[in-house]
Amino acid sequence: MSTKSYIYCDYAAGTPCRPEALAAFAEFATGHYANPGAHHPLAYIAKKHLYDLHDRMGRAIGADPREIVFTSGGTESDVLALRGMLAAAKAPRNELVISAIEHHAVLLEAQRLERAGARVHYAPVSADGVIELDALRRVVSERTALVSVMYANNETGVLQPVHEVAKIAHAAGAKYHCDAVQAFWKLPVNPKEIGADLLTLAGAKFGGPKGTGILYNEMTNRLAPVIIGGPQEWGYRAGTENLSGMAALAVAMELADAERERAWPRVEALRNRLEEMLSKALGDNVRINGAGAPRLPNISNISFLHIEGQAMAIQLGEAGYCVGLGSACAPGETDPSHVLAAMGLTWEDAIGCIRFSFGPDITDEQVNGLADLCVANYKHLRGLG
Ligand SMILES: Cc1ncc(COP(=O)(O)O)c(C=O)c1O
Numbered sequence: 001m002s003t004k005s006y007i008y009c010d011y012a013a014g015t016p017c018r019p020e021a022l023a024a025f026a027e028f029a030t031g032h033y034a035n036p037g038a039h040h041p042l043a044y045i046a047k048k049h050l051y052d053l054h055d056r057m058g059r060a061i062g063a064d065p066r067e068i069v070f071t072s073g074g075t076e077s078d079v080l081a082l083r084g085m086l087a088a089a090k091a092p093r094n095e096l097v098i099s100a101i102e103h104h105a106v107l108l109e110a111q112r113l114e115r116a117g118a119r120v121h122y123a124p125v126s127a128d129g130v131i132e133l134d135a136l137r138r139v140v141s142e143r144t145a146l147v148s149v150m151y152a153n154n155e156t157g158v159l160q161p162v163h164e165v166a167k168i169a170h171a172a173g174a175k176y177h178c179d180a181v182q183a184f185w186k187l188p189v190n191p192k193e194i195g196a197d198l199l200t201l202a203g204a205k206f207g208g209p210k211g212t213g214i215l216y217n218e219m220t221n222r223l224a225p226v227i228i229g230g231p232q233e234w235g236y237r238a239g240t241e242n243l244s245g246m247a248a249l250a251v252a253m254e255l256a257d258a259e260r261e262r263a264w265p266r267v268e269a270l271r272n273r274l275e276e277m278l279s280k281a282l283g284d285n286v287r288i289n290g291a292g293a294p295r296l297p298n299i300s301n302i303s304f305l306h307i308e309g310q311a312m313a314i315q316l317g318e319a320g321y322c323v324g325l326g327s328a329c330a331p332g333e334t335d336p337s338h339v340l341a342a343m344g345l346t347w348e349d350a351i352g353c354i355r356f357s358f359g360p361d362i363t364d365e366q367v368n369g370l371a372d373l374c375v376a377n378y379k380h381l382r383g384l385g
Contacts, residue, residue, distance in 0.1 A: 007366050010324045011205075012154055012182060012299055012357035018207040018255055021248040025209060028244035035240055037230065046243060053246040057214060060253035061199070062190040069215040069236045070246050074181040074202035076226075077215035078105035080236065081177040081198040082148060084223030086113055089145035093174070095119045097139050097147045099131045099160070100342035106148050106179060107338065123149070128293035129158040129343045137168055144174035151183035151194075155339045155355055156290035157299025159183070166195030175221065181205055185256040186264055186296050191216045198223075201253075203245075208252035212245040263360040268297030270367045271358060275300055277371035282378060287349065289340060298359070303345065304352040304374075307381045312354055315377040321370055324355035 008016075028049070034042035036050045054065035071077045086096060098110050100122045114120045121139035124132050131149055140147060147169040152159050162178055169176040177198040180189045185206035191199040198221065203212030217223060217236065229238030278286050282304075289301040304312055313325050336350030345353075356370075378384075 005320060007321050007362075007370070009356050009358055009362070009370070010322050011359040012157075012355060013324055014204050014210070015207050015359060017209050017248075018252055020255060021203075021208055021252040024251045025244045025248040028247040032243055036243065037232070037240070049243060050241055050246070053243065053250050056250040057246065057253060060250070060257050061184075061201070061214075061216060062192055063216050064219060066234060067191075067216055067219055069217055069233045070242065070249070071213040071215055071237060072211050073204060073213035074103070074179065074200055075105040077200035077202070077213050078103065078148075078177075078179055079109045080215050080223065080226050081200065081217075082106060082109045082113065082146065083226050084236070085146040085175060085177070085198070086118055087224035088222050092143050093145040095121065095141070095143045095145060097121045097123060097136065097144055097169075097174075099123050099125060099136075099149045101125050101129060101131075101153050101155075101339045102148060102150055103154055103179060103181070106150070110148075119143070125342050126293075127344050129153055129156050129290045129339065130293045131160050131165065133161065133164055133168065136165065140168055140172045140174060142172060144169070144172055146175050146177055146198075148177040148179065150179040150181075151189065152180075152187070152296050153290070153339060154182050155337055156301040156343075157182070157296035157357070158290040159187075159294045159296065162194050162196070170195065182296060182299075184253075185260065186298060188257075188260065191218070197221050203249045203252055206252055206256040208249045209245060212242070212249040214249070259360070264297040267358050267360060267362060270362055270364065271298060271300050271356070274356065274367050274371050275302070277368075278302065278374055281371075281375040285378065285382075289343065289345070289353070298357055300356045301340075302354055302356070303340075303349045304354065304378055305349060307352045307378065309351060309353045311381055312352070312374070312377055315380075316354075316370070316373060319373050321373065324357060325353075 032046045034046045036047040054068045058065045058068045110120045123136040149165045166176045175197040178196040179200045181202045197218045199216040201214040204210040225236050227238050285305050287303040340350040
């Protein structure tokens with residue numbers, strides 16, 4: 001089966017690289033291979049491009065070029081934000097606050113910092129997966145170095161009240177890190193408008209190549225680097241710069257920004273239609289997780305009750321549909337996701353969960369076919385005739 005014959009409904013896990021981004025990658029890899037840190041004419045040209053690319057990446061999110069730290073993706077940016085801020089923090093600010101539904105990149109780094117002696121608070125979420133702001137207020141204090149709360153959850157698509165979170169962090173004199181990996185492309189993301197001091201993006205989620213990402217770091221904010229060595233990326237990330245990756249990322253960011261308003265309303269209508277069709281056909285046997293909260297337009301997290309989601313995903317896969325099972329960043333995990341558990345789902349409800357995440361290329365027919373298949377598979381798995 002060629003990859004073209006599959007219907008890809010797992011955009012929250014990865015996206016096809018845009019041809020324009022790939023062309024920029026190739027152009028820089030073959031044309032601007034000199035090390036920008038060297039001292040000869042080709043290096044000076046590469047250095048000029050390095051600055052221009054930071055300028056373009058910055059402009060796409062309303063930031064200054066010096067506020068852009070290029071990284072290998074979301075995980076590295078998240079780890080740099082948390083580890084870098086806690087290492088640079090001055091007493092008595094040695095505490096970290098995160099939400100209970102952060103991506104593993106944030107969650108596991110927070111747990112590592114905790115084992116190393118930092119105090120970490122985990123702010124709970126509502127049944128719809130939205131952070132409880134009163135609970136957040138209770139744990140943010142003059143001892144808080146950093147608050148890290150994502151913009152949109154990768155499993156449910158549920159949006160977090162990031163502007164409020166920023167205000168709560170700043171009122172206590174703490175810094176705010178926002179993991180905006182899932183939000184960018186579907187929503188305008190501007191760290192200054194949000195009030196984020198640090199913000200994470202990952203190219204692979206919006207048509208950039210895998211292995212590219214950004215940590216926005218507000219100009220006055222000082223971080224301790226995680227990868228040490230040379231002075232690259234304003235001293236925050238050592239290693240010869242990946243100019244080709246930056247060129248591809250800049251193109252992907254510009255295209256994502258340009259097509260946002262055009263691409264997603266239709267996808268949102270189709271996502272809603274899928275949910276309506278499943279609810280109509282299967283009634284109480286399906287639960288749409290996070291449906292009561294504002295969500296990204298393309299994600300639907302559905303619990304099919306009394307079956308295993310994996311069985312449904314395999315059957316959908318055999319029919320050509322690629323869908324997500326809980327969080328794609330935790331391959332092989334059989335425990336229910338920490339996100340669904342934080343929303344109060346039982347193991348039984350969470351185990352039948354599928355994440356559908358559509359891209360701008362999804363069609364009416366594909367969604368209708370998907371809904372029909374889900375209904376037929378569900379009835380088959382339950383022996384319902
Ligand atoms: C919200 C969120 N943060 C961080 C990451 C990690 O990004 P990467 O895979 O680029 O390291 C992901 C990946 O799915 C994500 O969805």
